[in-house]
Amino acid sequence: MSSDHSNVSVHEHPPPSFGVPNLKLAFWLFLASDCMLFGSLIATYLSYRGKDQLFGNGPYPLDLFSVEVTTISTFDLLMSSVTMVLAVAAIQRGNMFQTRLWLGLTALLGAIFVGFQGYEFTHFYLEGLKLQGNLFGSTFYVLTGFHGTHVTLGVVWLLLVLATTFTKHKGMVTHLNVEVAGLYWHFVDIVWIVIFTLVYLMEYTV
Amino acid sequence: MASPAIVLPEHCSEEKLSGIWSWITTVDHKRIGVMYGVSALSFFVLGGVEALAIRTQLAMPNQSIVGAHFYNSLVTMHATTMIFLMVMPLSAAFFNYMVPLMIGARDVAFPRLNAFSFWTFLFGGLFINSSFFFGEAPAAGWFGYANLTSIQYSPGPGVDFWALGLQTLGVASLAAGFNFIATILNMRAPGMSLMRMPVFVWMTLVVQFLVILSFPMITVALILLSFDRMFGTNFYVPEAGGDPLLWQHLFWLFGHPEVYILILPAMGIVSEVLPVFARKPLFGAPFVIFSGILIGFVGFGVWSHHMFTTGLGPVADTAFSLATMLIAIPTGVKIFNWLATIWGGSIRFTTAMLFALGFISMFTIGGLSGVMHASPPIDLHHQDSYFVVAHFHYVLYGGAILGLFSGIYYWFPKITGKLMDESWGKVHFWSSIIGLNVTFFPMHFLGMQGMPRRVYTYEGGFGWDLWNLCATVGAFTLAISALIFFINLLKSLANGEQAGNDPWDGATLEWTLTSPPPVHNFDLMPKVTSERPFWDQKYGSTHGHDDTTEVAEEEQLPAEIHIHMPPASYWPMVVSFGVITFFGGWMIHPAVAVCGALTVIVGTVAWTFEPE
Numbered sequence: 020m021s022s023d024h025s026n027v028s029v030h031e032h033p034p035p036s037f038g039v040p041n042l043k044l045a046f047w048l049f050l051a052s053d054c055m056l057f058g059s060l061i062a063t064y065l066s067y068r069g070k071d072q073l074f075g076n077g078p079y080p081l082d083l084f085s086v087e088v089t090t091i092s093t094f095d096l097l098m099s100s101v102t103m104v105l106a107v108a109a110i111q112r113g114n115m116f117q118t119r120l121w122l123g124l125t126a127l128l129g130a131i132f133v134g135f136q137g138y139e140f141t142h143f144y145l146e147g148l149k150l151q152g153n154l155f156g157s158t159f160y161v162l163t164g165f166h167g168t169h170v171t172l173g174v175v176w177l178l179l180v181l182a183t184t185f186t187k188h189k190g191m192v193t194h195l196n197v198e199v200a201g202l203y204w205h206f207v208d209i210v211w212i213v214i215f216t217l218v219y220l221m222e223y224t225v
Numbered sequence: 226m227a228s229p230a231i232v233l234p235e236h237c238s239e240e241k242l243s244g245i246w247s248w249i250t251t252v253d254h255k256r257i258g259v260m261y262g263v264s265a266l267s268f269f270v271l272g273g274v275e276a277l278a279i280r281t282q283l284a285m286p287n288q289s290i291v292g293a294h295f296y297n298s299l300v301t302m303h304a305t306t307m308i309f310l311m312v313m314p315l316s317a318a319f320f321n322y323m324v325p326l327m328i329g330a331r332d333v334a335f336p337r338l339n340a341f342s343f344w345t346f347l348f349g350g351l352f353i354n355s356s357f358f359f360g361e362a363p364a365a366g367w368f369g370y371a372n373l374t375s376i377q378y379s380p381g382p383g384v385d386f387w388a389l390g391l392q393t394l395g396v397a398s399l400a401a402g403f404n405f406i407a408t409i410l411n412m413r414a415p416g417m418s419l420m421r422m423p424v425f426v427w428m429t430l431v432v433q434f435l436v437i438l439s440f441p442m443i444t445v446a447l448i449l450l451s452f453d454r455m456f457g458t459n460f461y462v463p464e465a466g467g468d469p470l471l472w473q474h475l476f477w478l479f480g481h482p483e484v485y486i487l488i489l490p491a492m493g494i495v496s497e498v499l500p501v502f503a504r505k506p507l508f509g510a511p512f513v514i515f516s517g518i519l520i521g522f523v524g525f526g527v528w529s530h531h532m533f534t535t536g537l538g539p540v541a542d543t544a545f546s547l548a549t550m551l552i553a554i555p556t557g558v559k560i561f562n563w564l565a566t567i568w569g570g571s572i573r574f575t576t577a578m579l580f581a582l583g584f585i586s587m588f589t590i591g592g593l594s595g596v597m598h599a600s601p602p603i604d605l606h607h608q609d610s611y612f613v614v615a616h617f618h619y620v621l622y623g624g625a626i627l628g629l630f631s632g633i634y635y636w637f638p639k640i641t642g643k644l645m646d647e648s649w650g651k652v653h654f655w656s657s658i659i660g661l662n663v664t665f666f667p668m669h670f671l672g673m674q675g676m677p678r679r680v681y682t683y684e685g686g687f688g689w690d691l692w693n694l695c696a697t698v699g700a701f702t703l704a705i706s707a708l709i710f711f712i713n714l715l716k717s718l719a720n721g722e723q724a725g726n727d728p729w730d731g732a733t734l735e736w737t738l739t740s741p742p743p744v745h746n747f748d749l750m751p752k753v754t755s756e757r758p759f760w761d762q763k764y765g766s767t768h769g770h771d772d773t774t775e776v777a778e779e780e781q782l783p784a785e786i787h788i789h790m791p792p793a794s795y796w797p798m799v800v801s802f803g804v805i806t807f808f809g810g811w812m813i814h815p816a817v818a819v820c821g822a823l824t825v826i827v828g829t830v831a832w833t834f835e836p837e
Contacts, residue, residue, distance in 0.1 A: 035411040041334040044411060045403040052399060052437040059445035059475060063460070070466040150458055154466050157458035161449070179830065 046199045050206050053169075057210050060165060061217060064158040076153040080222045083143050092135035093215050096170075099128035100208045103201045110197045118197065119184055125204065126177040129170050136167045159218065166214055169207045176200055230785040231748050236792050242744065250793035252336035253744060257343050258322030259640065264347055265315035266711075271354065272306035273707060275299045280664075280700035283693050286685035296681035297364035298383065302354070304367035305387065308487065309394050310350040312625045316490035317346075319632050320405055320429050322640060326735035326742060327423045329414025329751040334407035336791045337832060342401040344801035349393030352809055356386035363387035366679065368480065369450070371461035371472035376454055382812060385454060388447045389808040395440045395447075396804055402436040405429060414734070416753035420514070423733045423756070424507060427514045428493030431521040432486050438525070439482035446475035455811060470535060477528035485524045487621060488588075489517060491628025492559060495581045498635050499563055501729050502578035503570025506757060509562045516555035516562075523552050533601045534608045542601045549599035556592055560585060575729070576650030580631035583658055587623025591616055594669070609679075612672025618665040622703075627657065630710070637714075638728045642740040643721030649713035656706035664699030667692035732757040745788045794835060800828035 035041060071079060106121035140160070148156045180200050241247065248256060279299050282290045291299065321339065325332055333339050356362045361381035365374045374384045409430045413422065422430075449460040450472070459465035461472055500507045507513060529537055529545040537545075563585055572578065594616040598604045607613055630653075637645045671692050676683065683689055727736040734751055735742070736759050755761050803824030810817030 036413040036417075037410040039411070041407045041411050045334065045407040048403045048406050048437055052402070052441050055438050056441035056445060059442045059478075063445065063449065063471060063475075066468070066471060067466070074466045076465065150452075150456055154459055157452070157460055157467075161452060161458070175826070179833075 040195055042195055042199055043202070046202055050202065053206065057165070057213075060162045061213065064162045064218065067154045067158050071153045071155050074153070078147050078153075078155070080155060080159075080218075083146055083148055084219055084222060086219060086223065088135070088139065089215065089219050092132050092139075093211065095128055095135065096132045096208055096211055099125045099132070100205055102128060103204045107194075107198050107201045110194050115184060119181060122177055122181045122184075122197070126174045126181065129174040129177065129204075133167055133171055133174065136163065136170075140164075162218070163214065166207070166210060169210070173200075173204050173207055176203065229748070229783055231743075231745065232785050232787045233745060234788075234790050234792075237744055237790050241793075247793065249798060250340075250795045252332075252340050252791050252794060252797070254321045254325050254332050254336065254339060255640075255742065255744075257339055258318045258320075260343055261314045261321055261346070262318035264350070265311050265313075265318060268306050268310035268314070268350060269707070270711075272303050272311055273704060275303040275306065277700055277704055279303060280697040282681060283683075284697035285694065286683050286690055288682055291681070293681045294364055295362075297366075297679070298357075298362035300679055301363045301366050301383075301387070302357075305353060305363065305391075306350075307621070308367065308483070309391065310353075312487045312621065312629065313398070314346055314350075315629050316432070316487075317342075317401060319425075319490065319494065319629075319636065320401075320432075323636060323735060324405065324408060324426055324429055325412070326639075326738065326746060327426050327733050328409065328412060328417055329734050329747060329753065330408065330412035331746050331788070332791070333404055334412060335404045337794050337797045337835075338400055338404050340794070341797035341801055342397045342404065344798045345397035345400070345804050346394060348801055348805035349390050349397060349808075352393060352805055353386055353390030356383055356390075359386070368476060369472070370476075371450065371469040372463065374450055374454075374472075375461065385451070385812050388451050388454075389811060392444060392447050392451075393805055393808050395444050397801075398436050399440050402433040402440075405433045406437070409433075414747075414751045414753050417758075420511060421753055421756040421758075423493075424496035424510060424513055424517075425490075425493035428489045428496070428517050431517050432489045435482040435486050435489075435521050435524065439479045439486070442475050443479035446472055446479070449475075451811070470532075473532050473535065474528070477531045478525075480531065481528040482521070482524045484620075485520055487625045488628075489520065491584060491625045491632075492517065494628050494632035494635070495563060495584050496559075497733065498577050498581040498631050499566045501635075501731055502573045502575055502581070503567045504573075504730075505566055505570040506732075507562070508565035508568075510756060513559055513562050516558045519555040520552060523548055523555075527552060530599060530604070533604045546599050546601055550596060553592065553596050553599075560589060560592075575634070576645065576647055576654055577631050577634035577729075579651065579654045580627050580634060580657075583654065584624060584627040584631060587619055587627060587658070587661065591619025591621075591623055595620065607672060609677055610672035611668040611676045611678060614678055615665050615668035615672060618661070618668070622661050622665065630654075630657070633714075635729070636735075637717070638724030639735055639738075639740050639742070641718060641721070642724055643717050644724045644728060645717040645721060646713050649709060649716070653706055653709045653713060656702060656709060660699050660702030660704075660706050662699070664696050664703060667695045667699075671696075727759075730763075732760040734758055737762070745790060748786065792836065794832070796828050796832040796835060800825055800832065803828055 035044070037044060039047075071077065102121045102125040106118055106125060109115075109117035109121055143159075148159070150156055150160045177200055180196055183196070235241075248260065251257065278291060279296070282288055282296060282299075321333070321343075324330075353363070359382060361383040363369075363383040363386055364381075365379050365384055365387070369384065369387065373379060374388075409422070409426055449458070452458040453460050453462065453467075459467045461467050461469050463469060496507055496510075496513055527545055527549045529541055530549045533542055533545075567582075594612070598607055598613070598616065607616075634645055634650055637643070671689055674688050674692075676687070676689050676693075683693075724740050726739055728740075729736070734747075734753070737751065738746065751758065803821050803826075806821030806824060807818050808821070810819070810821045
């Protein structure tokens with residue numbers, strides 16, 4: 020694009036009236052929307068919590084949970100937020116090597132979390148917790164499964180952003196693209212903190 | 226001074242912008258708006274035919290023109306079609322076409338995402354309706370109450386079509402929601418502060434916030450439903466401890482904001498039409514705007530007034546009753562502001578103006594019966610009776626649809642360059658008003674006399690015979706009025722009078738452009754100095770500002786301006802196809818759904834790497 024008439028308000032790159040780039044603004048809106056999605060799923064889980072006991076319909080959460088294992092996977096996911104912050108900081112400094120390093124590490128930590136979840140699902144299933152079995156099974160698998168899907172999509176996304184850093188396509192590897200992927204990643208992380216507290220830790224309180 | 230020459234990229238040349246392929250791959254908000262409009266009006270005909278079948282069946286007692294089950298399908302599909310495939314997309318047509326023009330933008334924030342929204346909506350609508358040809362149309366009502374929707378009580382594929390189709394439509398609406406909020410907040414022309422935005426744009430903004438915050442809840446409700454039906458989960462299964470009321474909560478948490486998603490666009494249109502044809506600025510515009518925001522906000526806190534009869538207890542009933550009555554206040558503020566706008570104005574009774582006035586009067590009737598339902602003891606009597614049917618048809622036909630018709634008559638000249646025929650328009654208006662009152666007013670009586678909703682026939686001798694026949698006559702009057710509208714539309718399109726740029730002496734930016742507007746909208750970004758920029762330009766400021774003359778003319782303009790236009794793309798349609806394959810695929814085989822998901826991923830990646 021020629022820029023020899025930059026003094027005129029033509030429709031080249033209108034400055035965002037709201038001060039936030041379009042992509043970032045739209046993404047914040049998506050996160051608001053996704054909050055309602057997880058809010059509904061969590062509300063569903065909580066409204067059915069403990070109902071199986073009334074129906075004598077096991078297995079119950081404490082028969083299955085291993086808070087040690089889930090704490091490790093939670094720690095893993097929290098650390099991925101740290102590496103994500105480092106990736107955003109690296110691309111802000113223009114350091115491509117570190118950007119790739121931290122993006123890759125974030126995706127790896129995310130994949131490890133998904134692996135933990137796969138292990139947990141398999142383990143619970145073999146212990147007798149079926150999607151169709153009782154309300155705990157239905158609500159637990161759907162809530163944590165949706166979160167796991169979000170993490171998986173996040174890993175794919177991070178790998179795509181990582182792939183674009185190797186392309187010749189200038190303008191793809193922008194600070195904004197990494198930052199927006201980071202927004203998503205932190206959001207998924209925060210949702211997990213809520214799920215970990217409400218679904219797992221709350222079972223250990225009186 | 227001479228205006229600069231506009232140079233558009235090669236892909237915007239005349240021959241590149243004709244033919245079917247150019248429509249399929251278009252990312253132009255104006256063309257997408259037109260496609261939304263045409264699709265919505267086609268679904269309007271379909272939903273109307275369903276309504277006629279319903280009214281024919283109910284014209285006299287003990288008829289069996291359609292069977293009980295097919296009648297249920299008709300009721301379900303009439304509501305689903307009119308809400309999701311007619312009123313919402315027709316509103317979207319105006320959002321698409323008008324919002325960028327009214328805020329002085331070249332397009333929406335994400336043009337390809339916009340195309341994706343349209344195709345996803347269209348595929349979703351066709352998918353739900355294809356159920357008529359694949360065994361069974363949905364028959365559990367548009368509200369789909371659990372556990373009527375369970376495999377046990379709805380064994381056919383209808384509910385699956387409905388649930389998966391609505392998911393698809395939800396994806397379309399959500400994508401459009403993010404897009405339009407970003408557009409409105411971020412792409413306003415210099416000087417157009419939020420409070421200078423046209424009220425229609427404001428109402429669009431409120432509606433999109435309602436969409437992005439309420440649709441996820443029905444998404445979850447439908448996911449749980451589909452899981453129950455396809456994978457045997459227990460979310461709505463009482464025997465396993467599941468609670469059918471969970472569905473009602475999730476559904477109405479979405480469903481009540483949805484009511485405002487349907488009506489606020491019409492309120493926005495009326496707020497544009499009334500000032501122009503009364504030749505007065507909108508009375509108390511900030512109050513109209515804040516009332517709209519308040520309606521949207523409180524609209525999230527009233528959902529349980531749809532559930533008074535489920536026995537939520539006196540505390541919940543009181544809270545929701547109060548909140549519901551509160552919503553009448555901002556609504557009333559708007560109505561009085563509209564009345565004050567026309568008060569003392571020099572009114573021109575064009576068809577657009579008549580429909581706007583019709584909106585105010587008919588919507589008020591629907592609003593009054595609505596406030597009655599806010600009282601739980603009264604609601605207990607009205608619940609599931611024809612009184613409720615009367616109420617929401619006054620709000621949706623007398624409100625939303627009359628408002629949208631007003632918008633069609635108002636903006637048709639801008640979109641096509643032709644005026645719609647005014648005498649046919651007036652016949653359309655009066656036949657609509659007569660038809661809708663003859664159809665829906667007697668339903669108040671039927672409800673009071675105890676006629677339940679959603680029954681496919683009734684015994685004679687309850688005093689229902691006359692009013693049912695009356696409603697059926699009214700329904701056919703409405704059909705004739707719609708026919709008159711379509712004749713007028715086609716006639717005016719073929720050989721309507723030339724409209725010129727500004728046939729109504731408009732106040733907002735879209736009237737500064739040619740009719741139809743050029744593909745790139747504005748040559749120069751308009752400078753806005755008040756909420757009525759075009760009136761200021763024509764008549765001088767009414768605000769005492771001195772900077773009303775076009776600032777752009779003061780600047781040194783280059784001889785030619787190169788305008789960046791996004792190239793056409795077929796990827797949005799491919800991704801939409803992936804979305805519908807993903808959702809629809811579950812009905813065939815999970816492998817098909819996986820193919821759909823892969824199409825979405827591949828399409829999205831290709832889309833990302835496309836030059837913008």
